[in-house]
Each structure stands twice: as C-alpha cells, then as structure tokens.
Amino acid sequence: MADEKKQQKGTVAIAGAPRGLGSKNPKQGQTMTGAQALIASLEAEGVEVIFGYPGGQTIKMYDALYDSTQLRHVLARHEQGAVHEADGYARATGRVGVAFATSGPGATNTVTGIATAYMDSIPLVVITGQVPRAMVGSDSFQESDIVGMTMSVVKHSYLMQSSENIARTVREAFHIAKTGRPGPVLIDVPSDLLDEEVLFEYPDDVNIPSYRPTYRGNVKQTKAAARLIADAKRPVLYVGGGVVSSGASAEVTELARSMRIPVVTTLMAKGAVPSSEPLNLGLAGMHGSRYASWALDKSDLIIACGARFSDRVTGDINSFAPEAKVIHIDIDPVEIDKVREAQVPIVGDVKRVVTSLTLELEKIDAHPDTQAWIELIGEWRKQFPLYDESVGDLPDEVVPEIAMMKLSELLDPEASIVVTEVGQHQMWAAQFIERELPRTFLSSGGLGTMGFGFPAAVGAAFGCPDKTIVCIAGDGSFQMNMQEMATAAINDVPVKVVIVDNRALGMVRQWQTLFYNKRYSASELDSVPDFVKIADAYGWKAERVERPEDVVPAIKRMLSDEGSYLIDLVISRDQNVYPMVRPGKGLDDVIGVIDSGEGRTMEEGGAR
Numbered sequence: 308m309a310d311e312k313k314q315q316k317g318t319v320a321i322a323g324a325p326r327g328l329g330s331k332n333p334k335q336g337q338t339m340t341g342a343q344a345l346i347a348s349l350e351a352e353g354v355e356v357i358f359g360y361p362g363g364q365t366i367k368m369y370d371a372l373y374d375s376t377q378l379r380h381v382l383a384r385h386e387q388g389a390v391h392e393a394d395g396y397a398r399a400t401g402r403v404g405v406a407f408a409t410s411g412p413g414a415t416n417t418v419t420g421i422a423t424a425y426m427d428s429i430p431l432v433v434i435t436g437q438v439p440r441a442m443v444g445s446d447s448f449q450e451s452d453i454v455g456m457t458m459s460v461v462k463h464s465y466l467m468q469s470s471e472n473i474a475r476t477v478r479e480a481f482h483i484a485k486t487g488r489p490g491p492v493l494i495d496v497p498s499d500l501l502d503e504e505v506l507f508e509y510p511d512d513v514n515i516p517s518y519r520p521t522y523r524g525n526v527k528q529t530k531a532a533a534r535l536i537a538d539a540k541r542p543v544l545y546v547g548g549g550v551v552s553s554g555a556s557a558e559v560t561e562l563a564r565s566m567r568i569p570v571v572t573t574l575m576a577k578g579a580v581p582s583s584e585p586l587n588l589g590l591a592g593m594h595g596s597r598y599a600s601w602a603l604d605k606s607d608l609i610i611a612c613g614a615r616f617s618d619r620v621t622g623d624i625n626s627f628a629p630e631a632k633v634i635h636i637d638i639d640p641v642e643i644d645k646v647r648e649a650q651v652p653i654v655g656d657v658k659r660v661v662t663s664l665t666l667e668l669e670k671i672d673a674h675p676d677t678q679a680w681i682e683l684i685g686e687w688r689k690q691f692p693l694y695d696e697s698v699g700d701l702p703d704e705v706v707p708e709i710a711m712m713k714l715s716e717l718l719d720p721e722a723s724i725v726v727t728e729v730g731q732h733q734m735w736a737a738q739f740i741e742r743e744l745p746r747t748f749l750s751s752g753g754l755g756t757m758g759f760g761f762p763a764a765v766g767a768a769f770g771c772p773d774k775t776i777v778c779i780a781g782d783g784s785f786q787m788n789m790q791e792m793a794t795a796a797i798n799d800v801p802v803k804v805v806i807v808d809n810r811a812l813g814m815v816r817q818w819q820t821l822f823y824n825k826r827y828s829a830s831e832l833d834s835v836p837d838f839v840k841i842a843d844a845y846g847w848k849a850e851r852v853e854r855p856e857d858v859v860p861a862i863k864r865m866l867s868d869e870g871s872y873l874i875d876l877v878i879s880r881d882q883n884v885y886p887m888v889r890p891g892k893g894l895d896d897v898i899g900v901i902d903s904g905e906g907r908t909m910e911e912g913g914a915r
Contacts, residue, residue, distance in 0.1 A: 332347075332351050332509050334347045334350075334351075334507050334509075335507060335508060335509060336506065336507065336508065337506075337507050338504055338505070338506055338507070339504070339505065339507050340367070340371065340501060340502060340503065340504060340505070341367075341470035341473055341496075341500045341501040341502065341503050341504075341505055342367040342368050342370065342371035342501035342502075343371045343374075343507075344470070344473045344474055344505050344507050345368060345371065345434070345473050345477065345496065345501070346368070346371045346372055346374075346375055346378065347474075347507055347509070348473060348474045348477035348478065348509060349378060349405065349477065350375065350377045350378060351474075351477075351478075351509045352403075352477065352478070352481050354377075354378060354403075354405050355377060355378065355379060356378075356379050356381060356396060356405070356769050356770070357372075357378055357379070357380050357381065357393075357405045357406070357407055358380075358381045358383055358388075358389040358390070358392040358393045358396070358404070358405070358406045358407075358766065359380060359381070359382070359383065359386075359389050359406055359407030359408060360382065360383050360384075360385070360386050360389055360407070360408060360409070360413060361407070361409060362408070362409020362410065362411075362413045362436060362449070363409060363410070363436075363449060363498075364409050364410040364411075364436030364437060364438060364449065364497075364498040365407060365408070365409045365410075365413075365435075365436035365498075367498060367501035367502065368407065368434075368436065368496070368501060369407075371501075380407075381769060381794065381798060382794065382797075383762070383791060383794050384790040384791055384793050384794055385416065385788060385790055385791070386406075386408040386413050386414075386416035386417050386420075387416050387417065387419055387420050387758065387762075387788065388762040388765075388788045388790065388791045388794065389406045389407070389408065389417075389420075389762075390406045390408075390417045390419075390420025390421060390423075390424070390431070390433060391420050391423065391756075391758070391759050391762035391763045391766065391788065392404075392406075392762045392763065392765050392766030392769070392791070392794070393405055393406040393420075393431055393433075393766055394420060394423060394424045394429050394431060394759070394763055394766065395726060395749060395762065395763025395764060395765065395766030395767040395770075396766035396767060396769055396770040397424075397429050397430055397431060397766075397770075398427075398429055398746060398749045398763065398767065399724055399746055399749060399766070399767035399770045399771050399774075400746070400770040400771065401554070401746060402430075402485075402770070403430045403431065403432055403481055403484050403485050404424075404429070404430065404431045404432075404766065405431070405432050405433075405434070406420070406431065406432075406433045406434070407434050407435075408433070408434075408435050408436070409435070409436045409449070410435065410436045410437050410438055410449045410450060410451065410453075410498075411448075411449030411450060411451045412449065412451075413435070413436070413449075414435040414436075414437075414451050414453035414456075414495070415451055415453065415456065417433055417435065417453075417457075418453075418456060418457060418460070419754075419756060419758075420433075420756075420759075421433055421457055421460050421461060421491045421493065422457075422460040422754055422756075423751050423753075423754045423756040423759055424490065424491040425460040425461060425462070425490055425491050425753075426460075426751075426752070426753025426754040427548060427575060427751065427752050427753050427754070428488050428489050428490055428548060428549070428552055429489060429490070429491065430484040430485040430489035430490065430491070431484060431490075431491035431492070432477075432480050432481060432484055432491075432492050432494065433491060433492070433493050433494070434493075434494045434496060435453050435493065435494070435495050435496070436495075436496060436498055437450075437453070437466070437467075437495045437496055437497045437498065438450045438497065438498065439497050439498055439499035440468065440497045440499055440500070441499070443497065453493065453495055454466045454493065454495050457493055460491070461490070461491050461492060461493050462483055462484065462488075462489075462490030462491060462492055463480070463483045463492050463493075464492065464493040464494075464495070465479075465480065465492075465493065465494045465495065466495045466497075467494065467495065467496045467497060467500055468497075469500070470500040470501075470503040470504075470505045471505055473496075473500070473505065474505075474507060474508060474509045474510065475510055476494060477494070478509065478510050478513055479513055479515060480492040480494055482513040482515075483515070483518065486520055487518075487520030487638055487639070488520070488549075488552075488637075488638050488639040489552055520638060521638065521640070521654050521655055522638070522655055522656040522659055523655055523656075523659055523660075523663075524636070524653040524654065524655035524656075524659065524660035524663060524664075525653060525654070525655075526663075528651055528652065528653045529653060529660065529663050529664055529667055530667055531651045532610075532634045532651045532653060532664055532667075533664060533667040533668045533670075533671055533673060534671070535608055535632060535634060535650070535651060536566060536568075536608065536610065536634075536664075536668060536673060536675055537668065537671060537673035537674075537675055538675070539607055539608040539675050539677070540607055540675070540676060540677070540679075540680060541605065541606045541607040541608070541677070541680045542566070542568045542569075542606060542607070542608040542609075542610060542675060542677060542680075543568065543569050543570070543571055543602050543603050543606040543608070543609055543610070543631075544559065544562065544563050544568050544569070544570045544571070544610050544612060545571055545573075545591075545603060545609050545610065545611045545612065545614050545620075546559060546570055546571070546572045546573065546576045546579050546580060546612050546613070546614065547572075547573045547575060547576050547611070547612065547613040547614025547615060548573060548575030548576055548613060548614075548752065549612065549613015549614065549637060549638065549657050550576055550579045550612050550613045550657050550745075551575065551576060551578075551579050551613075551745045551746060552613065552657075553613065553638070553656050553657040553658040554658055554745075555579075555612070555613070555656075555657040555658035555661055556578075556579045556580065556744075556745045558657075558658055558661040558662050558665065559579065559580060559612055559657070559661055560580050560581065560584060561665065562661055562664065562665050562668075563580065563584070563586050563587075564584075564586065565665065565668070565669075566668060566673065566674075566675055566677075567586070567675065567677045567678070567681065568586065568610070568675070568677060569586050569588055569602050569677075569680070569681060569684055570584070570586050570587045570588060571588050571589070571590075571591040571595070571599045571600075571602060571603050572587070572589060572590060572591070573590075573591075573592075573614055573617065573620055573752065574590065574619075574733075574737055574750055574752045575750070575752045576613075576614070577589075577590070577737060577742050577748040577750075578742035578743065578744050578745045578746065578747045578748045579745045581742075581743045581744075582720075582741035582742055582743060583741070583743060586681075588602055588684065588688075589738075590737050590738060591603045591620055591894075592617075592619050592620035592621070592622070592888065592894070593619045593620075593622070593887060593888045593890075594734040594737070594738065594884055594885075594886065594887060594888075595620075595886070596688075596691065596692075596693050596738075596886065597687065597691040597886055597897060597900050598684055598687035598688045598691055600886075600888070600894040600897070601684075601687055601894070602684050602687075603620075603628060603894070604627065604628050604893070604894040604895065605628070605630070606628060606630070606631045607630050607631055607632065608631060608632050608633075608634070609628060609631045609632070609633045609634070610634045610636070611633060611634065611635045611636065611637070611649075612636050612657050612661065613636065613637060613638075613657045614637075615637070615642050615645070615646065616645075616646035616647045617646075617752075617753075621646070621647070621894070622888050622891075622892055622893045622894045622896075623891060623892055623893045624646060624647065626893035626894075626895075627647070627893065627894065628647075632650040632651075633647055633648065633649045633650055633651070634649065634650070634651045634653065635647075635649035635651070635652050635653065636653045636655065636657055636660045636661070636664075637653075637654065637657075638654065638655060638656050638657070639654075640654045689903065690902060690903050690904055691900055691901060691902060691903070692901055692903060693708075693738055693739070693886075693901070694708045694709075694712075694738075694739070694901065695901050695903065696709075698901055702855070703854070703855070704855065704878065704879050704882075705852065705853065705854070705855050705858060705876060705877060705878050706855065706878075706882070707731070707732070707735045707807055707876075707878050707882055708735060708738070708739055709855070709858070710805075710807075710858050710862075710876060711735045711736055711738070711739035711740055711779075712739045713858060713859050713862060714740060714777070714805065714862055715739060715740040715741050717859075717862055717863065717866060718740075718775065718777065718866070719775070720741065720742060720743040720744065720747070721743065721744065722773070722774050722775060723747065723774055723775040723776075723777065724746070724747045724748075724749065724764075724767050724771060724774050724775070724776050724777070725740050725742070725747065725748050725749070725777050725778075725779065726748075726749040726750070726760050726761075726763050726764035726767060726776065726777070726778045726779070727748075727749070727750040727751075727760050727778070727779045727780070728757060728758070728759065728760035728761065728778070728779065728780040728781055728784035728785060729750075729751055729755045729756060729757045729759065729760070729781075729784055730757065730781040730783065730784055730812070730813050730814045731781065731807070731809075731813035731814050731817065731882075731883070731884045732779050732780060732781045732807035732813070733750055733760075733779070733781075734884040735779075735807070735884060736748075736750075736779040737750070738884075740779075747774075749763055749764075749767060751763075757781075757783065757784035757787050758784055758787030758788040759784075759788075760778050760779070760780055760784065760785075761778050761780055761784075761785055761788055761789065761791055761802075761804065762788050762791045762794075763778075764776050764777075764778035764802050764804070765791050765794055765795050765800060765802055768795070768800040768801065768802050769798075769800060772800075775801075775803065775866065776801070776802050776803065777803045777804075777805065777866075778802060778803065778804045778805070779805050779807065780804055780805070780806050780807070781806065781807055781808075781809075781812075781813055782806055782807075782808040782809065782810060782811075782832060782838070783811070783812045783813070783832060785804070785806050785838075786836075789841065792841075792842065792845040792847060792871070793845055795847075795871050796845050796846045796847065796871060799870075800871070801868075801869060801870050801871050801872075802871050803865050803866065803871070803872050803873075803874075804871075804872070804873045804874070805862075805865075805873075805874045805876055806838055806873065806874065806875050806876060807876050807878060808838070808875050808876055808877050808878065809877075809878050809879065809880045809882065810831065810832045810833060810834055810880060811830055811831050811832055811880045812829075812830045812831075812832065813880075813882075814884070815830040816830040816831065816880065817883045817884065817887075818890075820881075820883065821883075821887075821898070822889075822890070831880070838851070838873060838875040839851050839873070839875055842873040846871075847870070847871045847872065847873055848868055848870060848871070848872045848873070849872065849873040849874070849875065850864070850873075850874060850875070851874075851875040851877065852874055852875065852876050852877065853877045858876070861874050861876075862874070883899065884899075885898070885899025885900070885901075886898065886899045886900045887899050
C-alpha cells in the first residue's frame with residue numbers, strides 16, 4: 308500500500324489545454340516503442356490524470372507509463388469505477404477524462420461507464436488493450452470485440468492496426484471527444500503494436516473531412532428567433548446540459564434577465580443558471596415543481612438551449628405544451644425535430660448562438676411583455692411549494708427534504724461540488740440543493756446509472772482538489788461501486804458521502820407503492836452491510852444518524868473534517884419523492900403536489 312501511494316502521488320498541476328503539440332513537443336522525431344508513443348501522445352494532449360486498471364494486454368502501456376513524470380495514474384478498484392471516475396473528472400473540470408482497461412473482461416467492464424458518458428455528452432477517451440492482431444477473431448484468452456460492443460454508445464471508435472498511426476489516432480480521438488457535441492471515444496490497441504518501433508510525430512492539426520461540427524448559427528434563423536421572442540407573452544427558456552458543455556451559462560442567464568424570461572432546467576443543467584436567480588424556476592418534469600412544469604407546459608414559446616426534450620421533462624409528448632412554438636438551439640442536428648418539431652431550428656454552439664441572438668434582440672429593441680406571465684408563475688410558486696412542514700411527516704423521523712435543505716445551507720456554493728447516485732435521493736438533491744455555478748452538480752441523467760455517483764465524486768475530487776466534494780447516495784446504488792472507497796483512501800482524496808438509507812431500492816419501491824398495489828417484489832433490502840463498519844475498514848470516518856436533531860451536527864462534523872467521511876442517514880422506507888408526474892402521462896397528471904391553499908398534498912392515499 309505504501310508503494311502504491313508513493314507511485315500514485317507526484318507533481319500534478321492540473322492544466323486546461325493541450326501543450327507540446329507538433330514541433331513544440333520535446334519528444335518529436337524520436338524513435339520509441341508503440342507503448343511509449345501512446346504515453347507521449349497523452350502527454351502532448353496535456354493529460355495529467357488517468358484512471359485505470361492494468362492487465363495482461365496493457366502491461367506494456369503501464370511499463371511505458373512508469374517513466375512518465377507528467378501523467379498521474381489513479382488505480383481504481385474496478386474498470387467500471389475507473390470510467391465513472393474519468394467521467395466525474397470530465398464533468399467537474401470540462402476537460403477530457405481518460406481511462407485505461409485491459410482486454411476481455413477489463414474492456415467489457417467499461418461499457419456501462421461509456422454508455423453513461425455517451426447519454427450525457429461527456430468527453431472521454433477510453434483506451435483498452437486488445438489481444439495481438441494475429442489472434443483477433445480466434446476467441447483467444449481474454450479477447451472481446453469491445454469496438455463492436457460499444458458501437459452504439461461511442462461518438463467514435465478505433466481498432467488500431469498500425470503502430471505508425473498511434474499518435475494521429477490519439478490526436479483525433481481527443482479532438483472528436485471534446486468538439487461539437489462532446490462524447491466518449493474508444494481506442495482499442497492490440498498489444499503487439501506496443502512493441503514495434505515508431506518515429507514519434509505528433510500532429511499539430513486534425514483533418515477529418517467527414518467531421519465538421521457547425522458552431523455558428525444560421526443568421527436568418529437567428530433573426531426569426533428574435534422576432535418570436537419579441538412577440539411572446541408566455542416565453543420560457545428550457546435549459547439543458549448543452550449549456551454547460553458549451554460554457555454558455557453567463558450568456559443564457561443574461562438572455563433571461565435582459566428579456567425577462569423565466570427559466571426551467573433539466574437535471575443536467577442544474578447550476579447553469581444560478582439557483583438564486585429569481586427567474587430560475589428549477590427542475591421541470593417528472594419530479595420537478597408544479598410551477599416549473601406548468602410554466603413549460605402552458606408557455607406560448609419554448610426556447611430550448613442544449614436540451615433534447617427528454618420524456619422525463621415533457622411527459623406525454625402528444626399533450627406537451629400544446630400552445631407553444633419552439634426555438635431549438637443545439638449543436639447536434641440529430642436532436643432537431645427528433646422529439647418535438649421546432650418552428651425555428653438553429654444548429655450551432657449554444658454560446659455563440661445565444662450571443663448572436665442577444666445582439667439581434669438588442670438590434671430590434673425587443674422588450675417582450677412578460678410581466679403578467681411572471682406574476683402568474685409567482686402565484687403558482689406560492690400556492691404549490693416543493694415542500695412544507697405541514698404535510699404530515701412524523702416528528703421523530705429524519706425527513707430527506709429537510710436534510711437536503713440543511714446540507715445546501717451548510718455548503719459553500721462557490722467551493723463545493725455535489726455528485727449524486729441514481730434514485731430517490733438523486734431527486735431530493737436536485738430539488739433542494741441549491742447551486743450557483745455550472746459543473747457543481749453532477750448526476751447521471753440519460754442512462755440513470757446506479758453506481759455512477761460515488762466513483763464520479765472520486766474523479767471530481769482529483770480534478771478539483773480545492774473544492775469540497777459531496778456524494779449523495781442511496782444504500783442500493785452505493786453498494787454497486789463502494790470498493791472505490793479504497794481509491795479515495797489510498798490517494799488521500801477527501802470525499803464526503805451521505806447515504807440516504809431506507810433499506811430499499813427506493814424509486815422502484817415508490818412505483819410499487821403507487822402503481823402496483825404495494826406488491827414489493829425484489830425492492831426491499833435488509834440492513835446489511837453496516838456502512839459505518841465498512842467505512843472504518845477502508846480508513847474512513849463515519850457515523851450513523853437516525854434522529855432528526857442529529858442531522859445538522861453530523862453534517863457539520865463531516866464538512867469540517869479534512870478526510871473522507873461517510874454519514875449513514877437512516878430514513879423510513881415510506882418516504883416518497885413528490886411531486887411526481889404519472890409515468891406516460893402529461894405534466895398536468897401529477898400526484899404529491901402540496902397546495903398551500905388546501906394545506907395538504909394531493910395524491911393517492913392522502914398526506915404522506
């Protein structure tokens with residue numbers, strides 16, 4: 308363990324851009340092995356952290372890595388954990404995450420992580436070892452067709468055939484991963500290529516004729532969008548994860564403020580517009596507030612920025628926002644008209660398009676009359692709050708909504724990142740933890756991957772060592788990759804974990820409660836393991852919290868501690884996430900809404 312810590316420590320100054328490309332690279336023109344060329348290529352791209360797990364077909368890569376003074380390798384305890392860690396690093400920093408895995412089971416263990424990144428448009432380069440070229444297709448030991456397996460969940464993939472192409476392939480892979488709509492790129496490297504000698508020549512430029520993302524929006528369409536906004540009475544900005552990817556948070560926030568347009572966000576866009584901004588209504592959709600969902604559903608103009616009209620936001624698309632025209636801004640032309648027809652489609656980078664759109668609105672002196680609309684939404688906000696203590700929670704139970712609100716109050720929004728697993732706890736965190744900055748709320752949105760959050764938090768901690776990293780987990784999802792506690796411990800990476808522990812697969816059980824006559828088939832977990840003892844075994848500090856009055860003191864102890872810390876927060880199995888749009892129904896068909904006028908929740912079974 309001491310040797311591992313010594314090897315994985317080192318001088319790591321996180322940088323933001325590639326360096327040493329082409330003729331500027333000190334290794335340019337040197338003869339080296341393919342393995343050394345691979346490592347030199349990663350150095351040329353400015354990579355400084357790699358998450359991985361070695362094996363037979365990657366030993367040569369790791370041997371070359373041993374000599375690198377720039378690259379820090381983080382030894383994960385599972386390949387899925389390594390890819391999620393690279394993913395969390397990428398989400399938190401905005402840079403490309405890098406993961407290594409060996410052939411066969413090592414490569415197949417990366418698939419869930421790759422698919423998670425693909426669904427959420429996260430830039431990754433995953434490099435897998437492969438059996439020697441002569442043995443490919445022979446069902447040799449630890450061979451798997453990882454390129455074929457991941458074809459539908461990568462932005463691009465390479466099965467290397469020549470050691471001379473290693474440098475060019477790495478250059479292209481990083482370019483593809485981080486440009487246009489970001490996404491994961493796979494490089495599968497047969498191990499015999501790593502022995503061959505090559506002349507290292509790292510290219511300055513990338514020339515891929517078939518890959519030309521559109522960044523600048525069409526001028527005619529931008530002018531048409533401005534006219535629609537100027538005439539709108541009930542406009543809504545529908546903000547998605549593309550706003551974060553493009554670095555467009557400031558531009559979108561300014562558009563909302565200057566035109567007085569309410570904002571709703573997706574899970575992926577939390578923090579893209581500050582929670583403190585009065586126009587920000589927060590999460591809309593299945594577990595969003597009634598006022599946010601109604602604003603979207605009853606608008607006359609939806610300005611979709613880097614959002615894809617997910618079913619978790621729209622509900623039944625056939626009844627969604629029947630009176631609304633749509634302006635859809637997205638860098639990926641595939642998203643335009645895929646789910647909802649756009650009256651004004653604009654293909655381009657959100658940051659550039661919104662900047663141009665704001666200038667056009669200023670040029671035509673647009674002042675949409677939204678005052679009555681804003682006042683109406685304000686009335687909905689007062690009538691239908693997300694939470695009210697009068698709804699009937701038992702005084703001797705830990706209330707998850709209150710716990711999340713207290714945690715939010717104690718976190719410094721400028722110096723913290725919240726990462727979630729997937730399930731009820733994820734929705735409570737999204738509803739009640741306020742975020743002021745983009746890249747400070749990380750969650751698996753598209754794939755909904757249990758087991759993502761904790762390793763992603765570890766990766767975020769490597770990328771942002773100056774921030775407090777807090778993972779909100781469920782007792783089911785945390786167990787899927789809790790072996791990564793060792794990764795945090797051995798590297799002295801202080802990650803904080805709050806397990807919302809209901810001894811159940813909470814969201815499955817909630818659906819069984821509401822829609823399946825309380826037939827709890829395979830959704831209830833027992834109290835094994837003891838998470839406090841597990842944490843102690845990994846060298847973490849931990850405590851179990853069962854009483855409401857102990858919640859805040861425990862959170863304060865966790866946040867003030869310099870090391871990794873776990874809180875096992877025990878809640879009732881009967882705590883459910885509300886509001887909730889009925890699956891497959893429209894945004895009006897919602898249960899669990901608090902009506903302050905009625906003083907009760909409107910749901911099947913009465914007050915919770």
